[in-house]
Amino acid sequence: MTVVVGGGIAGLIAAWALARAGTRPLLIEARGYTGGLIAGLPVPGTDIVADIGAESFATRGGHVARLLSELDLPSAPPAGRSWVLADDGRAIRIPAGILGIPGSLDDLTDALTDDELVIARADLTMGPDAGADCADLASFVTARLGAAVLDKLVAPVAGGIHSAPPSKLSVDVVAPGLRAATRDHGSLLRAVVALRHLPTPPPVVEQVVGGMHRLTATLAREIEAAGGEIRTRTGVSALRPDGGRWILDVAPMTPARGPELVRAGEPTELAADRVVLACSGPQALDLLATAIGVTPWDMPTGSPIAHLTMLLRAPGLDFAPRGSGMLTAPGAPARAKALTHMSEKWPWLGDALRAELGASHHLVRMSYGRHDEPYPEPTVAAALSDLTRMTGVELTADDILAHRLIRWDGTLAPPTPAHRAAVAALADRLANVPTLAATGAWIAGSGIAAIVPHARAAAEKVCPA
Numbered sequence: 001m002t003v004v005v006g007g008g009i010a011g012l013i014a015a016w017a018l019a020r021a022g023t024r025p026l027l028i029e030a031r032g033y034t035g036g037l038i039a040g041l042p043v044p045g046t047d048i049v050a051d052i053g054a055e056s057f058a059t060r061g062g063h064v065a066r067l068l069s070e071l072d073l074p075s076a077p078p079a080g081r082s083w084v085l086a087d088d089g090r091a092i093r094i095p096a097g098i099l100g101i102p103g104s105l106d107d108l109t110d111a112l113t114d115d116e117l118v119i120a121r122a123d124l125t126m127g128p129d130a131g132a133d134c135a136d137l138a139s140f141v142t143a144r145l146g147a148a149v150l151d152k153l154v155a156p157v158a159g160g161i162h163s164a165p166p167s168k169l170s171v172d173v174v175a176p177g178l179r180a181a182t183r184d185h186g187s188l189l190r191a192v193v194a195l196r197h198l199p200t201p202p203p204v205v206e207q208v209v210g211g212m213h214r215l216t217a218t219l220a221r222e223i224e225a226a227g228g229e230i231r232t233r234t235g236v237s238a239l240r241p242d243g244g245r246w247i248l249d250v251a252p253m254t255p256a257r258g259p260e261l262v263r264a265g266e267p268t269e270l271a272a273d274r275v276v277l278a279c280s281g282p283q284a285l286d287l288l289a290t291a292i293g294v295t296p297w298d299m300p301t302g303s304p305i306a307h308l309t310m311l312l313r314a315p316g317l318d319f320a321p322r323g324s325g326m327l328t329a330p331g332a333p334a335r336a337k338a339l340t341h342m343s344e345k346w347p348w349l350g351d352a353l354r355a356e357l358g359a360s361h362h363l364v365r366m367s368y369g370r371h372d373e374p375y376p377e378p379t380v381a382a383a384l385s386d387l388t389r390m391t392g393v394e395l396t397a398d399d400i401l402a403h404r405l406i407r408w409d410g411t412l413a414p415p416t417p418a419h420r421a422a423v424a425a426l427a428d429r430l431a432n433v434p435t436l437a438a439t440g441a442w443i444a445g446s447g448i449a450a451i452v453p454h455a456r457a458a459a460e461k462v463c464p465a
């Protein structure tokens with residue numbers, strides 16, 4: 001028997017690949033539902049289910065697009081550009097580029113001062129070696145383009161996406177190929193142009209039409225249709241080798257929705273020939289410790305994340321003053337880290353909302369939680385005031401039809417250079433254990449685009465074609 005531990009996107013893909021290969025995998029998930037950080041909830045008063053966790057996938061590599069075509073799920077890019085709220089309160093359009101790193105300085109005369117532009121322009125002539133040894137995003141961008149580009153553009157964009165400061169993000173993980181391209185082109189600006197195919201860049205991200213939760217729901221259905229089994233509210237607390245097989249300690253779990261996973265009964269033993277670990281990082285490391293003697297390391301922890309989503313009836317938002325959304329620079333006059341105008345960003349959602357509720361209805365998500373700030377406790381009044389400040393549209397409490405606060409504390413651990421080095425050593429170790437694989441965000445790299453090929457490879461490793 002092949003067991004997959006963890007029913008987030010990584011475990012679902014591994015189990016789906018195993019099921020398609022003719023194995024009948026058993027997927028064990030601690031919570032009462034599969035999908036993990038990809039989840040949807042109904043918009044109040046409608047039949048529309050909107051994403052509350054991950055809402056898009058990076059198009060790089062084409063791995064997710066290939067998966068979606070195999071599952072017959074259409075996807076579409078977001079509509080509208082996005083903006084940054086600068087520390088002086090100005091709204092700046094995010095330049096076309098990578099994580100706020102521009103491909104050209106031509107459109108940045110509003111964002112940067114003349115002196116800052118001179119510093120950034122030096123990138124074109126400083127040669128390939130400057131910054132070549134910088135493993136984290138902050139020092140790399142600063143070495144090539146100066147501190148202003150980092151603070152005004154990259155910190156809000158990369159910080160908004162990865163919920164971590166650029167100093168904690170490995171360049172090679174969050175912007176694969178960027179350091180190599182900078183060496184090849186002798187310039188970071190030219191590397192961005194080449195990698196993003198500027199000036200006519202293809203979309204960086206897309207979403208499954210109807211929401212990313214459709215992807216995980218479809219995978220779960222396909223696993224069961226192919227003879228696999230999904231056992232929810234069941235946790236694995238230990239894994240050990242036993243004469244060429246694996247023994248898992250498996251226990252019932254309480255139906256907690258918060259971050260804690262709590263056992264609801266005594267564990268029993270389950271024997272497996274092959275195991276794919278696709279649970280969250282700390283749990284996977286504990287299991288790997290007893291399975292193959294890995295010494296757990298201090299994994300980076302993610303910031304608290306609070307999303308206050310509001311359903312509004314507000315004609316002032318009809319013209320989408322901030323396109324698909326706005327990120328805030330550190331020190332900007334708003335507490336929110338980001339605003340996502342969800343019904344503008346994803347056209348299917350706006351269309352569905354207007355069809356069910358009528359004109360001028362909007363779904364807006366305000367994101368809170370930074371690594372260096374007190375624990376976020378956003379109120380509706382504060383979110384409304386941030387929304388007004390960020391859009392320039394005067395809004396009142398009467399405009400809000402419903403709201404919901406969702407927390408994702410600690411779920412987005414930054415891929416630090418030290419963590420990546422530990423993961424690389426672990427991968428070498430696992431290569432010598434043919435019946436055991438590990439996958440998931442913590443080991444695959446950043447986001448769904450990295451997880452999809454990694455999880456498929458994990459299934460292929462334990463069950464070669």
Ligand SMILES: Cc1cc2nc3c(=O)[nH]c(=O)nc-3n(C[C@H](O)[C@H](O)[C@H](O)COP(=O)(O)OP(=O)(O)OC[C@H]3O[C@@H](n4cnc5c(N)ncnc54)[C@H](O)[C@@H]3O)c2cc1C
Pocket residue numbers: 005006007008009010011028029030031034035036037038052053054055056057058234235236237261278279280283305408411412439440441442446447448449451
């Ligand atoms: C708010 C938010 C927004 C995001 N936006 C994006 C985005 O737009 N694009 C993008 O690419 N990525 C995004 N991400 C990141 C992306 O969602 C994750 O990287 C990805 O979903 C992680 O999948 P996973 O399967 O590795 O882990 P998870 O989804 O965490 O799944 C792991 C599963 O293992 C289970 N588990 C843990 N321990 C055990 C155990 N002992 N036994 C059994 N089961 C166990 C857990 O309950 C969980 O269901 C976002 C994340 C968040 C939180």
